Amino acid sequence: MRKFATAVVAAGLFFGGMGVAVASSTHDLVMRTPGVAFVGTYAWQPTTKVPSGLHVKGELRDENDNDGHNVYLRVKVEEYPWGDLKGVQRGDMKVDKVYTDGAVLKTKEVRMQVCLDRGSLRPDYCSRERLFSRK
Numbered sequence: 513m514r515k516f517a518t519a520v521v522a523a524g525l526f527f528g529g530m531g532v533a534v535a536s537s538t539h540d541l542v543m544r545t546p547g548v549a550f551v552g553t554y555a556w557q558p559t560t561k562v563p564s565g566l567h568v569k570g571e572l573r574d575e576n577d578n579d580g581h582n583v584y585l586r587v588k589v590e591e592y593p594w595g596d597l598k599g600v601q602r603g604d605m606k607v608d609k610v611y612t613d614g615a616v617l618k619t620k621e622v623r624m625q626v627c628l629d630r631g632s633l634r635p636d637y638c639s640r641e642r643l644f645s646r647k
Contacts (some may be wrong), residue, residue: 545577545639547628548583556646565612565619577602581628588623589613620646
């Protein structure tokens with residue numbers, strides 16, 4: 513009975529430690545520019561998990577409902593071209609996506625920014641570009 517109790521306590525400590533390790537690898541992410549914001553978290557997926565990339569989770573918000581402009585999230589993985597994740601005009605959109613380079617096992621670099629689409633005649637408002645590098 514004593515060995516069983518010791519095994520249960522050891523297993524509890526082991527799995528509790530795993531929860532702390534996973535929770536500590538998630539970081540807050542806030543990107544903002546006039547009219548648009550992204551509020552959420554990011555974490556690098558381990559290389560043992562497929563896909564192994566930057567996991568972004570949060571909400572893309574249109575903060576000025578009456579301006580008539582759409583919002584989007586711009587993402588560049590490694591040396592690929594920029595890709596857009598279109599938001600919802602006059603609303604919020606949930607984002608839960610892993611950005612990965614399918615050609616390699618370990619994605620090392622992702623660049624990201626939020627933008628307000630002002631149409632074809634005027635330039636878009638974009639936040640400063642954020643670089644996420646895996647160590």
